[in-house]
Amino acid sequence: MDVWSRNHVTVTGPEGGRPLVFSHGFGCDQNMWRLVAPAFAADHRVVLFDHVGAGRSDLSAWDPERYSSLEGYAADVLEIMAELDLRDAVFVGHSVSAMIGVLASVADPSRFGGLVLVGPSPRYVDDGDYRGGFSAADIEELLDSLDSNYLGWSAAMAPAIMGVPERPELGQELTESFCRTDPAIARHFARVTFLSDNRDDLAAVTVPSLVLQCREDIIAAPAVGEFVHRRLRGSELVLLDATGHCPHLSAPEQTTAAIAEFLRRRSSS
Amino acid sequence: MxxxxxxxxxxxxxxxxxxxxxxxxxxxxxxxxxxxxxxxxxxxxxxxxxxxxxxxxxxxxxxxxxxxxxxxxxxxxxxxxxxxxxxxxxxxxxxxxxxxxxxxxxxxxxxxxxxxxxxxxxxxxxxxxxxxxxxxxxxxxAYERELLRARREAERERERLQRLTSTLQRTLLPAELPEVLGLEIAAHYHAASSDQVGGDFYDVFPLDADRWGFFLGDVCGKGPQAAVLTSLTRYTLRAAAVHDTDPVAVLSTLNSVLRQRHDPGAPRFCTVVFGLLQPDGDDFAVSLASGGHPPPLVIRADGEVDVLTTPGGQLVGALPDAHFVATSARLTPGDVLVLYTDGLTEARRADGLMLGEDEERLPALAAGFAGTGARAVVDSLAEVLTAWADEPSDDTAILALGPRPPEAR
Missing domain, CATH: 3.30.450.20 (PAS domain)
Structure with a gap:
C-alpha cells in the first residue's frame, strides 16, 4: 500500500527543515490547516495528510477492522513518518488527532521531537468524577445528525472525493470534497472518535508537549484541556482567546504564534 | 379587451x-x-x-x-x-x-x-x-427518517441474504480436502456475487484403500435453482462411483439422473470432469472423462504442458444417450494436474478480450508455473485471474493435484 496516495500526503518546505506534521480532526481534512501550515513552510518540512476516509484519501484503503480504534490511525501516522523517514518531528494534532498523536508517540517516541495538541480530549463521555462533557446518549444523537446530513451524499460523489492528484481542477474539487465523506465511514469514525478513552495513555508520553486550549469550546472544554495538561508530564498549556473547537480557523494568528513559540523553545533548549 | x-x-x-x-x-x-x-x-x-x-x-x-x-x-x-x-x-x-x-x-x-x-x-x-x-x-x-429506516432495513435484509448464501455455498463445497499420501491437493473458489450461490463445484474423496475420485464442474444457471442442481450432481457423482468407478459410466449415470428431473423451466445441464487417481510407485495414474468441460492441463515438472482433450464429450443432462470420452495420464513427482471452470478462461479484460480467447494463452501461462507444486499453481492462476479481470464476473473453481517428490513425503 502506497501511503502517499492512501493518505494523500503533501510535503512543502525545505528538505532539511525540521519536520512538522499536521493532522486534522473528525469532520474535515488537511485543508483545515491552510491558515496555519503555510507560515511554517519557509523553514520547516511541512507534512499534511488526510486520514483514510477523509478528504482525498484513498477510500478503497478503508478497512473497518483496522480503523475500529485510534491505534489504526496512529499506525498510519507512523507509516507516513517512516516513509518520509522523519526524525525529531513535531506533530500538531487537532481534536481526535491529538490523541492519535499521543498513541503514535507512545508507540515509537524515536520519531517525535514534540506534540502540539489542539483542543484535545482523552475521553468525551463523562465517567464518574471525570467530566468529558457528553453522555453516551449525546453521542448517539450526533450519529443521528450525521445520518440526517448525509442523505444528500450519493455514490456519484465518490469519484470527486477519491484522490486524483494529477487532476488540475484542484480548487473546484476541494470545494466539492471539503467536509464530505462516505457516510458509513464518517459514522464509524465518529463512533471511534467520541467513544474512545485514552486517559491512561497520557502518562506514557515522553516527548515535550503543548496543549492549545480555546477559552470556550463545547467539544473540549477548558477543564478537559487542563486535565490533559496535568496528565502529560512537563507539558505546557496555552489558553487561546478564541471560541469554538477550531482555533486554527477562528484564530489562526494566535494558533500560529503559539506553535512557533513552542518550536523556538524546543530548538533552543 | x-x-x-x-x-x-x-x-x-x-x-x-x-x-x-x-x-x-x-x-x-x-x-x-x-x-x-x-x-x-x-x-x-x-x-x-x-x-x-x-x-x-x-x-x-x-x-x-x-x-x-x-x-x-x-x-x-x-x-x-x-x-x-x-x-x-x-x-x-x-x-x-x-x-x-x-x-x-x-x-x-x-x-x-x-x-x-x-x-x-x-x-x-x-x-x-x-x-x-x-x-x-x-x-x-419525518419522511427522511422513514427513508433511513427503510434503507437500514434493506441493508439488514441484504446481510441476512449474504449470510444464508455463504452458508449454502459452503455446504456445496468440501469443508476440507482429504489428505492423500504423496499427493498435494489445492483448490481455489471465487464466487462472483455474495448475493447468489455460484454454480461451480468440485470434490476429492476416497473410493477404496488406494483409489481416489475427483471431479470439478459447472452447472447451468445461478441462485437457488443452480444450488439444487449442484447438490444433486455432487451426490450423484459420489454415489455412482461407488457402483462403477469407470469415469464414463459415472458420467452416464449422472446424465440419466439429470434427465429424470421433472421440473419444467429449471436448468438441468452441467459440464463436468470426473476422474480416478491411483498411486503407482512414486507416480499417480489418472483416468478421467469429460462431459463438455474445458480440458484439464498437466503441467510437467520440466515445463511441458499437456492439454487433456476429450473430443466429442457432450454436455451432461442434455441428450438421452450423451456421449462421453475418456482419457488418461500419468503424473510423476513435480507434475501438476489442473482442472478449472470457464470462469477462468472466459474472464474478460477491460477491453473485452477473454483470457482463453487464444487457446494457447492458458497453457503458456501454466508452463511458467512448472515445478512449483499444486498449491503454488492454484495461487498463481488465481493471481492471473485477478490481474486479467479486476472484478471477475463469473464464478471460478480451480482444483490442482500433484504428486510430491519422494523426499518431500
Missing part, C-alpha cells in the same frame, strides 16, 4: 393593484417572512432575529440577542455537528447549505429545521457577520 367574458387588465394596472395589495415594509418582510432569519457575529453570538423564529422557538427577542449564540439553540448532537462540520465549512467557504439540524425550543421541544448560512463580507472581503435562514422541516425530516 375581453376574453371569454373576463376583463383582462393592462400590465400597468396590474402593477398598481399589486402595490396596493403588497403594503409590506422591508421590516415586515423580514420579521414575518415564512422562514426564520437570524444574523450572528462571527463567533456565533446572535445579533438579530426575526419574529417568525422567535414564535417558533417561544423566546423573546431579549432572551437571545446579545445573550445566546446560534449553537446554544441546537440539540447536543447538533452542537457537535455544528463544531465539526458547519463552523469549519462556513469559515472555509463562506457558506453552508441545507444542513439538517434540530433547534431546541424554550420549553425543551425539538424543532427539525434546514439551515442555510452565508458570511457577509465588507468591501475588502473581510468577514463581518453570518446570515442564517431557518426552514421548518418537520414533515420532510
Amino acid at each position: 375581453s376574453v371569454a367574458g373576463h376583463q383582462v387588465e393592462e400590465p400597468e394596472d396590474r402593477e398598481a393593484s399589486f402595490s396596493a395589495l403588497l403594503e409590506d415594509s422591508m421590516e415586515d418582510l423580514y420579521d414575518n417572512a415564512p422562514c426564520g432569519y437570524l444574523s450572528t457575529l462571527l463567533d456565533g453570538e446572535i445579533a438579530k432575529v426575526n419574529a417568525t423564529l422567535l414564535t417558533w422557538l417561544g423566546y423573546r427577542r431579549e432572551d437571545l440577542v446579545g445573550r445566546r449564540s446560534f449553537a446554544d439553540l441546537l440539540s447536543v448532537g447538533g452542537k457537535l455537528y455544528h463544531e465539526t462540520h458547519y463552523a469549519p465549512m462556513l469559515r472555509m467557504h463562506g457558506e453552508a447549505r441545507e444542513l439538517a439540524l434540530d433547534l431546541v425550543t424554550a420549553d425543551g421541544h425539538r424543532l427539525p429545521v434546514l439551515v442555510t448560512a452565508t458570511v457577509k463580507k465588507n468591501q475588502d472581503g473581510d468577514p463581518l457577520l453570518v446570515r442564517i435562514t431557518v426552514f421548518d422541516a418537520r414533515e420532510r425530516r
Whole structure:
C-alpha cells in the first residue's frame, strides 16, 4: 500500500527543515490547516495528510477492522513518518488527532521531537468524577445528525472525493470534497472518535508537549484541556482567546504564534 | 379587451393593484417572512432575529440577542455537528447549505429545521457577520427518517441474504480436502456475487484403500435453482462411483439422473470432469472423462504442458444417450494436474478480450508455473485471474493435484 496516495500526503518546505506534521480532526481534512501550515513552510518540512476516509484519501484503503480504534490511525501516522523517514518531528494534532498523536508517540517516541495538541480530549463521555462533557446518549444523537446530513451524499460523489492528484481542477474539487465523506465511514469514525478513552495513555508520553486550549469550546472544554495538561508530564498549556473547537480557523494568528513559540523553545533548549 | 367574458387588465394596472395589495415594509418582510432569519457575529453570538423564529422557538427577542449564540439553540448532537462540520465549512467557504439540524425550543421541544448560512463580507472581503435562514422541516425530516429506516432495513435484509448464501455455498463445497499420501491437493473458489450461490463445484474423496475420485464442474444457471442442481450432481457423482468407478459410466449415470428431473423451466445441464487417481510407485495414474468441460492441463515438472482433450464429450443432462470420452495420464513427482471452470478462461479484460480467447494463452501461462507444486499453481492462476479481470464476473473453481517428490513425503 502506497501511503502517499492512501493518505494523500503533501510535503512543502525545505528538505532539511525540521519536520512538522499536521493532522486534522473528525469532520474535515488537511485543508483545515491552510491558515496555519503555510507560515511554517519557509523553514520547516511541512507534512499534511488526510486520514483514510477523509478528504482525498484513498477510500478503497478503508478497512473497518483496522480503523475500529485510534491505534489504526496512529499506525498510519507512523507509516507516513517512516516513509518520509522523519526524525525529531513535531506533530500538531487537532481534536481526535491529538490523541492519535499521543498513541503514535507512545508507540515509537524515536520519531517525535514534540506534540502540539489542539483542543484535545482523552475521553468525551463523562465517567464518574471525570467530566468529558457528553453522555453516551449525546453521542448517539450526533450519529443521528450525521445520518440526517448525509442523505444528500450519493455514490456519484465518490469519484470527486477519491484522490486524483494529477487532476488540475484542484480548487473546484476541494470545494466539492471539503467536509464530505462516505457516510458509513464518517459514522464509524465518529463512533471511534467520541467513544474512545485514552486517559491512561497520557502518562506514557515522553516527548515535550503543548496543549492549545480555546477559552470556550463545547467539544473540549477548558477543564478537559487542563486535565490533559496535568496528565502529560512537563507539558505546557496555552489558553487561546478564541471560541469554538477550531482555533486554527477562528484564530489562526494566535494558533500560529503559539506553535512557533513552542518550536523556538524546543530548538533552543 | 375581453376574453371569454373576463376583463383582462393592462400590465400597468396590474402593477398598481399589486402595490396596493403588497403594503409590506422591508421590516415586515423580514420579521414575518415564512422562514426564520437570524444574523450572528462571527463567533456565533446572535445579533438579530426575526419574529417568525422567535414564535417558533417561544423566546423573546431579549432572551437571545446579545445573550445566546446560534449553537446554544441546537440539540447536543447538533452542537457537535455544528463544531465539526458547519463552523469549519462556513469559515472555509463562506457558506453552508441545507444542513439538517434540530433547534431546541424554550420549553425543551425539538424543532427539525434546514439551515442555510452565508458570511457577509465588507468591501475588502473581510468577514463581518453570518446570515442564517431557518426552514421548518418537520414533515420532510419525518419522511427522511422513514427513508433511513427503510434503507437500514434493506441493508439488514441484504446481510441476512449474504449470510444464508455463504452458508449454502459452503455446504456445496468440501469443508476440507482429504489428505492423500504423496499427493498435494489445492483448490481455489471465487464466487462472483455474495448475493447468489455460484454454480461451480468440485470434490476429492476416497473410493477404496488406494483409489481416489475427483471431479470439478459447472452447472447451468445461478441462485437457488443452480444450488439444487449442484447438490444433486455432487451426490450423484459420489454415489455412482461407488457402483462403477469407470469415469464414463459415472458420467452416464449422472446424465440419466439429470434427465429424470421433472421440473419444467429449471436448468438441468452441467459440464463436468470426473476422474480416478491411483498411486503407482512414486507416480499417480489418472483416468478421467469429460462431459463438455474445458480440458484439464498437466503441467510437467520440466515445463511441458499437456492439454487433456476429450473430443466429442457432450454436455451432461442434455441428450438421452450423451456421449462421453475418456482419457488418461500419468503424473510423476513435480507434475501438476489442473482442472478449472470457464470462469477462468472466459474472464474478460477491460477491453473485452477473454483470457482463453487464444487457446494457447492458458497453457503458456501454466508452463511458467512448472515445478512449483499444486498449491503454488492454484495461487498463481488465481493471481492471473485477478490481474486479467479486476472484478471477475463469473464464478471460478480451480482444483490442482500433484504428486510430491519422494523426499518431500
